[in-house]
Amino acid sequence: MARIVQLTPRKTPRQGRSRASVEAILTAGAQILEAGGIGALTTNAVADRAGVSIGTLYQYFPNKQTILAELVRRQKMQFFEDMSGAVQHAKTMDLRCATSTVLHASILHHARAPVLSRELEKVEATIDCDEEDVCAAGGLVDRQLIELLESFGIAWPEVAARDLSALCRGMVHAALMHGECDLDAIEARLRPAVFGYLGIAEGGA
Amino acid sequence: MARIVQLTPRKTPRQGRSRASVEAILTAGAQILEAGGIGALTTNAVADRAGVSIGTLYQYFPNKQTILAELVRRQKMQFFEDMSGAVQHAKTMDLRCATSTVLHASILHHARAPVLSRELEKVEATIDCDEEDVCAAGGLVDRQLIELLESFGIAWPEVAARDLSALCRGMVHAALMHGECDLDAIEARLRPAVFGYLGIAEGGA
DNA sequence: TTAGAATGTGAGCAAAGTCTCAGATCTCAT
DNA sequence: ATGAGATCTGAGACTTTGCTCACATTCTAA
Numbered sequence: 291m292a293r294i295v296q297l298t299p300r301k302t303p304r305q306g307r308s309r310a311s312v313e314a315i316l317t318a319g320a321q322i323l324e325a326g327g328i329g330a331l332t333t334n335a336v337a338d339r340a341g342v343s344i345g346t347l348y349q350y351f352p353n354k355q356t357i358l359a360e361l362v363r364r365q366k367m368q369f370f371e372d373m374s375g376a377v378q379h380a381k382t383m384d385l386r387c388a389t390s391t392v393l394h395a396s397i398l399h400h401a402r403a404p405v406l407s408r409e410l411e412k413v414e415a416t417i418d419c420d421e422e423d424v425c426a427a428g429g430l431v432d433r434q435l436i437e438l439l440e441s442f443g444i445a446w447p448e449v450a451a452r453d454l455s456a457l458c459r460g461m462v463h464a465a466l467m468h469g470e471c472d473l474d475a476i477e478a479r480l481r482p483a484v485f486g487y488l489g490i491a492e493g494g495a
Numbered sequence: 496m497a498r499i500v501q502l503t504p505r506k507t508p509r510q511g512r513s514r515a516s517v518e519a520i521l522t523a524g525a526q527i528l529e530a531g532g533i534g535a536l537t538t539n540a541v542a543d544r545a546g547v548s549i550g551t552l553y554q555y556f557p558n559k560q561t562i563l564a565e566l567v568r569r570q571k572m573q574f575f576e577d578m579s580g581a582v583q584h585a586k587t588m589d590l591r592c593a594t595s596t597v598l599h600a601s602i603l604h605h606a607r608a609p610v611l612s613r614e615l616e617k618v619e620a621t622i623d624c625d626e627e628d629v630c631a632a633g634g635l636v637d638r639q640l641i642e643l644l645e646s647f648g649i650a651w652p653e654v655a656a657r658d659l660s661a662l663c664r665g666m667v668h669a670a671l672m673h674g675e676c677d678l679d680a681i682e683a684r685l686r687p688a689v690f691g692y693l694g695i696a697e698g699g700a
Numbered sequence: 701t702t703a704g705a706a707t708g709t710g711a712g713c714a715a716a717g718t719c720t721c722a723g724a725t726c727t728c729a730t
Numbered sequence: 731a732t733g734a735g736a737t738c739t740g741a742g743a744c745t746t747t748g749c750t751c752a753c754a755t756t757c758t759a760a
Contacts, residue, residue, distance in 0.1 A: 305757065308707060327621060333748060343709045348749060412617050416532065452673060453666050453684055460665020461658050468657060479658055479692065486691015487684070510727070513737060537717060548739045553719060 312350050314340040316364070319357050324406040328413055331358075358413050359424055365410045366427035370434075372399040377434045385442045389484055392438070396458050397477050404466040411459075444488065454484060517555050519545040521569070524562050529611040533618055536563075563618050564626050570615045571632035575639075577604040582639045590647045594689055597643070601663050602682050609671040649693065659689060 318340035322331045333354050337344040351357050376395030380388035400407065417424070432451055439447035458480060465476045485491070523544035527536045538559050542549040556562050581600030585593035605612065622629070637656060644652035663685060670681045690696070 305706065307756085311707080329621065332746080334746090344749080345710065345751085346708050349707070352749095354748070416534065449684070452669055453688075456665040456669030457662050457688060458665075460661040460663075464657055464661030479654070482694060483658075483662060483688045483692035487688035489687060491696055510736065512726085516737085538719080539717075549719080550721085550740065551738055554737075557719095559718070 308350070311340070311342050311346055314342060315347055315351070315357065316360060319361055320406055323361070323409045323413070324403065327409055328358075328416070333357075355417060359417055362410050362414050362417065363424045363427045365407060366424065366430070368402075369399055370427065370430040372402070373431050374434060377438055380438055381441065385488065386485070386490055388438065388442070389488065389490070390481060392435070393458065393481060393484055394477060396455075397462055397473055397480070400459065400462045401466060401473055404463060408463055408467075450487070454487060457483065457487070513555070516545070516547050516551055519547060520552055520556070520562065521565060524566055525611055528566070528614045528618070529608065532614055533563075533621070538562075560622060564622055564629055567615050567619050567622065568626075568629045568632045570612060571629065571635070573607075574604055575632065575635040577607070578636050579639060582643055585643055586646065590693065591690070591695055593643065593647070594693065594695070595686060597640070598663065598686060598689055599682060601660075602667055602678055602685070605664065605667045606671060606678055609668060613668055613672070655692070659692060662688065662692070 315336060318336045318338075319331060322335055322339060331354075333347060334344055336357065337347045340347070347357075351360075373392070373395050376391050380391045383391065414424075432455075435451040435455070436447045439450050444450050461480055461483070462476060470476060520541060523541045524536060527540055527544060536559075538552055539549055541562065542552045545552070552562075556565075578597070578600050581596050585596045588596065619629075637660075640656040640660070641652045644655050649655050666685055666688070667681060675681060
């Protein structure tokens with residue numbers, strides 16, 4: 291059933307203009323995804339919006355899925371970049387401060403482009419995510435988090451990392467979708483939940 | 496841009512066989528959605544699987560969206576039914592017990608058909624959810640929860656209800672999708688997070 | 701300058717999808 | 731039994747979409 295589809299670019303752009311085409315295509319893809327969801331993302335629409343012909347698009351992306359896969363991969367890399375600074379800092383702190391720091395970075399990331407990131411999460415579920423690059427990118431943040439939790443002696447760090455990620459993503463997205471834009475308020479509500487999960491009393495030092 | 500689409504059935508079935516057809520269509524739709532996601536749900540596929548002709552399908556559903564809307568509405572009604580017993584009981588308890596009770600019911604609901612319910616959530620975002628019946632069904636659980644939280648003197652019960660719903664859904668779905676099936680374990684991890692959110696210390700009576 | 705490689709173009713094909721319609725079949729009150 | 735209305739059928743009209751291909755244009759190295 292599961293058809294094998296190539297998810298890597300057909301050819302690597304060498305000249306400047308072709309690299310610009312590829313960027314334009316990906317940008318257009320992200321914009322369309324954000325504005326109209328995956329239902330609106332057709333290859334013709336992407337090419338139109340990118341200002342290139344449909345032929346050019348297929349010169350660099352062998353099929354529609356490849357475009358989506360690359361968008362997902364970039365989103366994950368962005369997440370990694372947004373988080374890694376905070377996680378590095380957090381290693382030098384106590385659990386309470388570390389949690390706050392990482393939580394803050396996480397919320398900032400989710401708030402960066404909430405609609406697009408939500409849409410890309412749906413897309414990710416659609417793609418047969420055996421694609422190496424995409425999975426590798428996804429694993430980066432997980433690994434960081436797991437190591438951090440482990441260093442604090444949290445039991446089952448893999449499970450905790452998954453739980454906390456999902457829990458935060460769920461609440462933050464819901465709040466943003468509902469129109470909230472005060473990130474500090476969201477963070478203030480979410481922090482005690484995370485502390486609760488980790489078994490840290492809210493009031494104490 | 497946003498085309499206006501009729502979301503209510505074209506005609507109401509009167510005889511038994513037509514009611515059976517409608518049920519078969521909705522059941523088929525749910526099965527296809529669960530097995531292959533929204534990409535696999537075509538009107539032809541639904542009619543085939545339901546064992547009725549495509550003409551019969553369009554006799555009762557003026558378009559594809561109507562089928563999805565009805566599935567979403569039923570899912571919400573199911574959620575309401577799954578929750579209302581627990582919420583009623585919870586009214587007679589203290590906050591700690593009430594929270595546990597509602598949480599338990601919520602997890603049971605999410606575990607009932609996790610793939611389908613996740614898929615229907617995506618669908619819901621797709622549909623222009625101005626449809627009265629669907630929204631009304633969705634509001635039922637919210638209202639119940641808000642009232643319950645209000646009765647315990649929780650500040651901003653609307654926000655808390657939304658936060659907690661999203662937080663639970665996010666974590667439970669992630670756990671289930673990852674293959675976990677020990678609901679008690681999930682509940683045991685989630686409970687302290689919810690207690691934390693509500694400002695109840697875990698250890699105390 | 702110029703050949704060859706890289707890049708761009710867009711009409712249009714094939715497949716898949718939504719939805720209609722004219723007529724066949726079934727049900728039930730009379 | 732029978733007629734009117736309810737229900738069912740499925741070929742196919744029409745649209746959309748992913749994708750190809752033959753050809754045009756631009757760039758680069760010698």
